[in-house]
Amino acid sequence: MLVIIAGLLLTGGLFTAIVNTTAQADETASSADQVAQGRDLFLVSCSFCHGQNGEGVRSEDGNQIGPSLVGVGAAAVDFQVGTGRMPMVQPGAQVPSKPETFDDEETAALAAYVASLGPGPAIPDESDYSIEGLSDDEREAAIVRGGQIFLTNCTACHNFEGSGGAMPHGGYAPSLHETSARHIYEAMLTGPQNMPNFANGNLSPDEKRDVIAYLYSLRDMPSYGGFGLGGLGPVTEGLAAWLLGIGGLVGAAVWIAAHTTRTTRKKDAA
Ligand code: HEC
Ligand code: HEC
Missing domain, CATH: 1.10.760.10 (Cytochrome c-like domain)
Structure with a gap:
C-alpha cells in the first residue's frame, strides 16, 4: 500500500x-x-x-x-x-x-x-479598469466617489462634464466622451503630454476605476436642465444668452419702434 x-x-x-x-x-x-x-x-x-x-x-x-x-x-x-x-x-x-x-x-x-x-x-489588467463586474449598488457608489475625484482632479482641464477645454500654448484637453475604459486608466497612469500623471500612490486602482464609472455614467445621462448645449459651460451658455436673450430684446425694441403711433400715422398719410 x-x-x-x-x-x-x-x-x-x-x-x-x-x-x-x-x-x-x-x-x-x-x-x-x-x-x-x-x-x-x-x-x-x-x-x-x-x-x-x-x-x-x-x-x-x-x-x-x-x-x-x-x-x-x-x-x-x-x-x-x-x-x-x-x-x-x-x-x-x-x-x-x-x-x-x-x-x-x-x-x-x-x-x-x-x-x-x-x-x-x-x-493594466482588465480587472483593474472594467466596470462590467460591479453590481448596481457598487456601481452607484463608484459613480459618486468617482464624480468627487473627477471634480477635484480633472475638471480644471477636462471640464465638469468631461467635454474638454483649451490649454495654454495652443494645446487642449480632449473630450472624454468616447475614450475606452482602458485608455482612460492608462491616461491617468502615464499622464500624456500636458496632463499630470496620477500614479497608483496618488489615485489607487480602485479610485481610477471609480473615475471610469463616473465618466461612463455621463454618457448615458439625460440633460436634466433642458438643452445641454454641448456641456461646455459658460462659453456656450453665455453665447446662447447673448444671441437669444439680447438678440430677442433688440428684435422686440425694433418691433416696438416700427409700431408706435407716429410711424403708423406717417404710413397712413402716405
Ligand atoms: C493640467 C490639465 C489636465 C488635468 C488636471 C487632467 N488632464 Fe487629462 N488630459 C490633459 C491633456 C492636455 C490631454 C491630451 C494629451 C494628449 O493628447 O496626449 C489629456 C488627455 C486625457 C485623456 C485621453 C483622452 C483621449 O480620448 O484621447 C484621458 C482619458 C484623460 N486625459 C483623463 C483625465 C482624468 C481622468 C483626469 C483626472 C484624474 C485628468 N485627465 C486630468 C490635461 C489634463
Ligand atoms: C515624428 C516623430 C515621432 C515618431 C515617428 C514617433 N514619436 Fe513617439 N513621441 C514623439 C514626441 C515629440 C513625443 C512627445 C509628445 C509630448 O509629450 O508632447 C512622443 C511621445 C511618445 C510617448 C510618450 C512618452 C511619455 O513620456 O509618456 C510614447 C510612449 C511614444 N512616443 C511612443 C512611440 C512609438 C511606439 C512610436 C512608433 C510606433 C513613436 N512614438 C513614433 C515623436 C514621435
Whole structure:
C-alpha cells in the first residue's frame, strides 16, 4: 500500500515539475520573440524620433524631436499607439489621436520592447479598469466617489462634464466622451503630454476605476436642465444668452419702434 502511494506521489510530482518548467520556458521564449518583433517595428516606425534604442533624439540646435522612452513603460505605449497618437505624423502644439496604425498584436510587441528598455507602468489588467463586474449598488457608489475625484482632479482641464477645454500654448484637453475604459486608466497612469500623471500612490486602482464609472455614467445621462448645449459651460451658455436673450430684446425694441403711433400715422398719410 505505502509503496503504491509513494510511487503515485513521485510520478505526479515529477510530472508537474516537468510540465511547469516547459511551460515557463515557452513563456520566456514567446516574450523574447515579442520583444524582438517590437524592436523591428520600432526601428522602422519610431526610431527616427525616439532613437535606435529609445534614448530620444535632439536636433543640432538642441530641440527635442522625440523624448527618451526608457522607463515610460508598456502602459504609455499602449495608450499612445492604441489611441493613434504615435507614430506622430507632424509636429505641432499637440499630438492628436487618430485611427491607429498598428493592430493589437503589433502594439503589444512595441509595448513589450519599450518595457524591456527600463521599468515603468505595465498595461493594466482588465480587472483593474472594467466596470462590467460591479453590481448596481457598487456601481452607484463608484459613480459618486468617482464624480468627487473627477471634480477635484480633472475638471480644471477636462471640464465638469468631461467635454474638454483649451490649454495654454495652443494645446487642449480632449473630450472624454468616447475614450475606452482602458485608455482612460492608462491616461491617468502615464499622464500624456500636458496632463499630470496620477500614479497608483496618488489615485489607487480602485479610485481610477471609480473615475471610469463616473465618466461612463455621463454618457448615458439625460440633460436634466433642458438643452445641454454641448456641456461646455459658460462659453456656450453665455453665447446662447447673448444671441437669444439680447438678440430677442433688440428684435422686440425694433418691433416696438416700427409700431408706435407716429410711424403708423406717417404710413397712413402716405
Ligand atoms: C515624428 C516623430 C515621432 C515618431 C515617428 C514617433 N514619436 Fe513617439 N513621441 C514623439 C514626441 C515629440 C513625443 C512627445 C509628445 C509630448 O509629450 O508632447 C512622443 C511621445 C511618445 C510617448 C510618450 C512618452 C511619455 O513620456 O509618456 C510614447 C510612449 C511614444 N512616443 C511612443 C512611440 C512609438 C511606439 C512610436 C512608433 C510606433 C513613436 N512614438 C513614433 C515623436 C514621435
Ligand atoms: C493640467 C490639465 C489636465 C488635468 C488636471 C487632467 N488632464 Fe487629462 N488630459 C490633459 C491633456 C492636455 C490631454 C491630451 C494629451 C494628449 O493628447 O496626449 C489629456 C488627455 C486625457 C485623456 C485621453 C483622452 C483621449 O480620448 O484621447 C484621458 C482619458 C484623460 N486625459 C483623463 C483625465 C482624468 C481622468 C483626469 C483626472 C484624474 C485628468 N485627465 C486630468 C490635461 C489634463
